[in-house]
Amino acid sequence: MNDEMLLLAGKTYESRLLVGTGKYRDLEETRLAIEASGAEIVTVAVRRTNIGQTPGEPNLLDVISPDKYTILPNTAGCYTADDAVRTCRLARELLDGHSLVKLEVLGDEKTLYPNVVETLKAAEVLVKDGFQVMVYTSDDPIIAKQLEEMGCVAVMPLGSLIGSGLGIINPYNLRIIMEQATVPIIVDAGVGTASDAAIAMELGCAGVLMNTAIAKAKNPVLMASAMKKAVEAGREAWLAGRMPRKLYASASSPLDGLFFK
Amino acid sequence: MNDEMLLLAGKTYESRLLVGTGKYRDLEETRLAIEASGAEIVTVAVRRTNIGQTPGEPNLLDVISPDKYTILPNTAGCYTADDAVRTCRLARELLDGHSLVKLEVLGDEKTLYPNVVETLKAAEVLVKDGFQVMVYTSDDPIIAKQLEEMGCVAVMPLGSLIGSGLGIINPYNLRIIMEQATVPIIVDAGVGTASDAAIAMELGCAGVLMNTAIAKAKNPVLMASAMKKAVEAGREAWLAGRMPRKLYASASSPLDGLFFK
Amino acid sequence: MNDEMLLLAGKTYESRLLVGTGKYRDLEETRLAIEASGAEIVTVAVRRTNIGQTPGEPNLLDVISPDKYTILPNTAGCYTADDAVRTCRLARELLDGHSLVKLEVLGDEKTLYPNVVETLKAAEVLVKDGFQVMVYTSDDPIIAKQLEEMGCVAVMPLGSLIGSGLGIINPYNLRIIMEQATVPIIVDAGVGTASDAAIAMELGCAGVLMNTAIAKAKNPVLMASAMKKAVEAGREAWLAGRMPRKLYASASSPLDGLFFK
């Protein structure tokens, strides 16, 4: 079924799970976890990971081969539009003209909440400069729409803060973002365990990106496998169309907006 | 890994998803959905389903073969201990001495909430009579413990009411039930969509039983596949050990009992 | 407005907040907190509190006068029907024929979850013996109905476990209990902070009973005042009829049972 492929920046993918490469014990664990996740798109923090900047040191791309994976350089660690733009340009050089990037501009080091104003600025510059921009942002539907209208190829709202593991806190905003979107919406950040990933997909999003939930599980490789299945489960559940929620089976109508929860 | 097999009444199963056979459009849809679910244990309402009582009519066992599946006769539609005991004995006759049954005694037709007093009575009689009793009950940890001590081979607390689709409402009670249990705890009833099944498994239960969530999805066969993956995802996530939940990544300690939610 | 008075065992009360007397630092703190709570019904654990059993020791009734408060002796610490019945009879003696009691029979010392089977037994004996029985129980709607039909004057389901502070975990069961009830339903146990009390009242219950949430707040007297207001707020909100919940204001219909949360 066509519907089962993710179309992103002109390319199709079978997997709707995107993964990061940070916080693993070593490159071998990184490799095994990413393999278990089934991910086809792997994001790399250009400022923290050697993808060729430091010749002679271990290079992530030796383990996560660009022949096998779509490498998605990201701007983690950037707190201004300028820094983020510069980082994307560096990535393009290192990756021989590769134009697909994940933009993130954060507000501070404590919370890692997105700085949406700087994000808008950077996105504008990058799109004009020919990048295909997948953009990390808050769950603000107005900002999400502006980023899409600016030409970003995917909008990636948070489920909750990076590294918090709090799951999908505001499904309402995500639902509004998806109702309005014409590009893929990928929930990025906040997933803590498998059910969180399923919930994201059941909301109708196009994919989920995560890093800490896998890398900081006690057993990252097994959690990667769990996430693969959870994303598929959530996607299929959304496509299958769930039963309505009722106070009890014989109730004549589903729960409505007057019930307090 | 041994841990990945469900041990139930002396037999091992690879699948931790148990399914019902009610509410499908026809026997063909039943068959396809059960196949997609990967379930190895299939429960059948003896009072509502022809498994041989009415010769000449379509027999469920022609579609769901006892050679392939463990058939689990259940007492759905029974509101007293006597009725339930009688129904189990009928099932044993119809199934040539088969002693594994799912006991459920409900409180009323409106809510389908378990009647735990009658359930205790019936369980006692059935265990003495040589049945291997898997028992549906509320999420009351005291009753769950009594049913186990009485000799039931599995205790099956509800996530929420049968046919409600409200998911796992009281994870706290389920956690207490599991902490105390020495037999498999299988969440039975309440699951509405894939993430609910994952949540049940992430609590550490041994399996999940469902019917309406699959049969009353718009596309039951696809939902069955979603549930298969969700149960596996939740199990693996539980085994893998999730990351802690924090207000933000740099917080020095996880969220605790003073935060209101 | 008549509706604003709680009618209980033939007597009316202005306050819908009932309070316990355990876990305070001393009798003076008990007195001040109860005064601040505005409660008119005060429950006393006969097994743990001196209400005359031990002459010469400080007597709670010197501080919480039966002239001012309706004293509600309770059977906290009883784990069998027999113990509970015996305790109620002792209370009746100590309180000169006082017949209003709060029955609680717990399942174990670890969780303090109600033992509903023993509770049913004790209630039956006590009602026949002329007691006016307010009965603590789980949120099991079938048991709640049986206790009412047995002649209990009020049914008191838990919000969550005694001393847990987890609030109202299963509003669905409470709603079903209230839909079916003809006697006052009073949520007893689980309230942790003011909003929990408001939520209980917004479900339509007749009152709330609490102890730990007040006694174990850092400032019990101020928390008692908070609870008084929260119970009144929740009651008024329920009477006033809340606005419906919508995804956004201009949505044409309230949220329904297909939204996952």
Add this chain to the structure above:
Amino acid sequence: MNDEMLLLAGKTYESRLLVGTGKYRDLEETRLAIEASGAEIVTVAVRRTNIGQTPGEPNLLDVISPDKYTILPNTAGCYTADDAVRTCRLARELLDGHSLVKLEVLGDEKTLYPNVVETLKAAEVLVKDGFQVMVYTSDDPIIAKQLEEMGCVAVMPLGSLIGSGLGIINPYNLRIIMEQATVPIIVDAGVGTASDAAIAMELGCAGVLMNTAIAKAKNPVLMASAMKKAVEAGREAWLAGRMPRKLYASASSPLDGLFFK
């Protein structure tokens, strides 16, 4: 206790409930509800309400007297910074130099979500122009901090969307906003019923602003009274310091970040 007074733009208030004036049946209902709410600060949509712009028509200020209430003109209905600035200036003229305003710049008419970029622009202009700006915004902690640093006298993040009645969806963001703030944080929008207001106050915010929850209750005057009590209850509960949440009373430690909910 000083702590019990709200200090806002150099003036103290006893009430921490701020109310709007829209959506009532008539001015008389507006007056009665506001009186019952105990509010001392009343916000008025300059673009929708006659406060002198249209001589000869009913004037809200005849009913809600500036002698009795602090009138807080707001920019509801503005979708650009320019519009909002113009509206504030008009209000200042109509109200004889009154400089306290509530700024809101929304993103679209469908969701009424704030446009934070335009809000930042308008706030900058207004602060420079000598206004005392209370500013409505999303729950984005980075934007909230910028608005404070810009010189706004109060920051007013949403609980959920205007008119949605969904309550406090993201307590985590609100907690972060409050941890960082040196001006009063007032939760504005989203409250649907009394417990929502209590929850907002239990998070430690300085006040709550609402309109629809009162005006669109079946009985607005009674709901106004409920909200008055709920805000006081939540404030007192926060000051009193709640008990910790535990799986059961005898558990040795509170619930932590590994429990999934």
